[in-house]
Amino acid sequence: MGRNRAEVTIQTARDAGLVGCTRCGKVWPQQTHECGRCGATLKRVDNAGLQAVWAWWLAGLIFYIPANLYPMLRTSTLAGSQQNTIIGGVVELVTHHSYFVAAVVFVASVVIPVSKFIAIAYLALAVGNERRAGSHRHLHLFEVVEFIGRWSMVDVFVVAILSALVQLGAVVSIHPGPAAAAFALSVALTMLSAQSFDPRLIWRGPARTTGS
Amino acid sequence: MHETPIDQLIACPKCDALHQARHLGENERAACARCGTLLITPRARSFLHVIALSFTAMILMIAAIFFPFLKISAQGFSHASSVFEVAMAFSDGLLAPLSLVVLMLIVGLPVVRFGALIYTLWPLANARPAWPHARRVFRLAEELEPWAMAEIFIIGTAVALVKIGGLASVSLGPAFWAFCALIIVNALKNAFLSQWTIWDAIGQK
Numbered sequence: 001m002g003r004n005r006a007e008v009t010i011q012t013a014r015d016a017g018l019v020g021c022t023r024c025g026k027v028w029p030q031q032t033h034e035c036g037r038c039g040a041t042l043k044r045v046d047n048a049g050l051q052a053v054w055a056w057w058l059a060g061l062i063f064y065i066p067a068n069l070y071p072m073l074r075t076s077t078l079a080g081s082q083q084n085t086i087i088g089g090v091v092e093l094v095t096h097h098s099y100f101v102a103a104v105v106f107v108a109s110v111v112i113p114v115s116k117f118i119a120i121a122y123l124a125l126a127v128g129n130e131r132r133a134g135s136h137r138h139l140h141l142f143e144v145v146e147f148i149g150r151w152s153m154v155d156v157f158v159v160a161i162l163s164a165l166v167q168l169g170a171v172v173s174i175h176p177g178p179a180a181a182a183f184a185l186s187v188a189l190t191m192l193s194a195q196s197f198d199p200r201l202i203w204r205g206p207a208r209t210t211g212s
Numbered sequence: 213m214h215e216t217p218i219d220q221l222i223a224c225p226k227c228d229a230l231h232q233a234r235h236l237g238e239n240e241r242a243a244c245a246r247c248g249t250l251l252i253t254p255r256a257r258s259f260l261h262v263i264a265l266s267f268t269a270m271i272l273m274i275a276a277i278f279f280p281f282l283k284i285s286a287q288g289f290s291h292a293s294s295v296f297e298v299a300m301a302f303s304d305g306l307l308a309p310l311s312l313v314v315l316m317l318i319v320g321l322p323v324v325r326f327g328a329l330i331y332t333l334w335p336l337a338n339a340r341p342a343w344p345h346a347r348r349v350f351r352l353a354e355e356l357e358p359w360a361m362a363e364i365f366i367i368g369t370a371v372a373l374v375k376i377g378g379l380a381s382v383s384l385g386p387a388f389w390a391f392c393a394l395i396i397v398n399a400l401k402n403a404f405l406s407q408w409t410i411w412d413a414i415g416q417k
Contacts, residue, residue: 010246013223013230020223020230023351024411025251027221027230037415039347045228093375101374139226139247150358153317157361157368160314161293162375163301165282165382168289172379176302181310191358203227203246 012203014045022198045200053124056193061117063186071177072159078170085179086110086155109155109183112148116190119145120197127201138202145194152187156180222408224249233408252408259337259413265401266326272394273323279387282369286380295319295387321360322398328353329401332410342414350410363395 013020018027023040032042043049071083084092086109093102119141126138159180166174222233224244233252236242242252276295283292299315302308332350335343369388376382 010229012228013221014228016230018218018221018223018230020225020228022225023354025222025225025233025408026411027218027223029218037347037411038351040351096378098374098377101371104371135227136247146358150361151364151367153361153364154368154371156310156314157298157318157365158372158375160298160301161282161369161372164293164298165284165291165372166376166379167291168284168286168380171287171289176307176310178306180302181307184310184313195358199226200228203229 012200014200019044022200043198045198047127047201049196049198050124050127050201052196053120053193056189056196057117057120057124060186060189060193063182063189064113064117067179067183067186070179070182072155072179072183073162074175074177075172076175077172083177086183105155105158108152112152113186113190116145116149116152116194120190120193123197123202135202139199142194142197142199142202149187149191149194153184156184156187222251224251253406254409258404258406258409259333261404262401263330263333263337265397265404266329269394269397269401270323270326272390272397273319273326275390276387276394277319279390280385281387281391282373282385283383284376284380285383292385295391317359317361318365321356322362322394325353325356325360328356329405332414336410336413341416346414350414354407362391362398366391366395 013027017030019030019032019042020027021035021038021040021042024035024038026035026037028035028042030044034040035042068086070085072086072089073084075082075084086105090102090106090110093099093105123138123142123145159176162174163176166172216232220233222231223229224231224247226249227244227247229244229246231242231245231251233242236252236254238254240254241250243250278294280292281295281298283290285291295318296315299318300311302311302314328349331343332346332353335341335346369391373382
């Protein structure tokens with residue numbers, strides 16, 4: 001046990017036979033069901049919550065598929081009309097030499113969602129297997145996922161702004177495609193998946209005889 | 213730590229480590245000893261700051277909704293659009309629910325949050341007991357935080373502007389600047405928010 005000097009003295013609420021409120025931090029006896037201060041439901045640290053994580057995760061993944069297959073934007077100009085998927089839009093930006101915006105869109109709608117799926121799956125699978133030494137890194141990963149997930153919504157807003165603004169009759173007009181809705185749903189579902197992951201699981205460490 | 217009375221304990225919401233909570237001075241902050249999550253961050257007169265900033269944000273939001281947001285012109289055609297019209301971009305056909313969602317994310321939820329914070333903190337700042345249902349209202353404000361996406365909307369605007377850039381000329385309306393100011397005010401407000409301190413104040417009847 002004595003490998004990690006910093007960890008030895010840390011006692012958790014669970015060790016002490018208590019339960020801490022994840023919303024406001026208040027501590028209650030273990031049998032309490034509702035936090036008396038903020039009214040949030042008190043959850044014990046156990047694996048049952050992972051089911052919800054996986055359910056939201058899978059639903060998000062399913063909606064991410066049509067989000068990539070269907071067109072995000074439909075542009076009609078004097079020359080004709082054109083449909084763009086997420087990847088198609090990035091490719092077009094690159095051909096117009098707007099590398100920076102292409103990078104922003106690519107990161108927000110491809111890199112972030114995909115790495116989010118991988119990161120949540122990794123965190124959920126690693127529960128119970130991680131050594132205490134790795135926990136700091138896992139928590140950082142979780143915080144990044146939680147912080148950055150909502151930024152994927154940027155692409156939906158871009159589509160909304162473009163379709164509202166670019167309405168110049170016959171010259172050029174832009175309309176949203178079905179992928180916008182699928183993508184928004186996918187982002188929302190993965191946000192719910194990340195929110196249902198209990199970060200206290202990361203720290204549970206090896207099985208102990210107390211408080212179980 | 214068993215000797216400490218239970219109401220003086222604080223459990224880190226991120227890693228469950230137990231700490232003893234105590235009253236902090238004006239510029240002190242308490243962080244979790246194991247994972248470093250900030251637990252208590254009181255600031256002097258912070259309740260008043262949050263109320264003032266929430267009011268400011270509400271007024272800016274009203275300006276952002278009703279003033280023109282962006283205007284585009286190309287080859288003699290021009291088209292102006294407000295934030296409301298942006299949200300309504302999806303309103304025809306199957307995508308209609310998405311319109312409602314976008315409107316909620318960029319206008320509805322931020323406004324509800326500001327209102328909830330004012331409702332919770334107004335009596336507390338005046339040293340009065342919290343108003344009825346303050347617990348539920350403040351918890352709602354906390355739960356809505358990740359879903360209020362005004363700042364993401366502005367980044368989306370920037371990306372859209374560059375995308376249109378080659379196509380037509382775009383001019384920024386007053387609502388655009390109101391939205392930018394709103395985001396700064398919102399960030400300042402979040403910096404003044406100390407959840408533990410507020411829960412403590414609500415709990416004292």
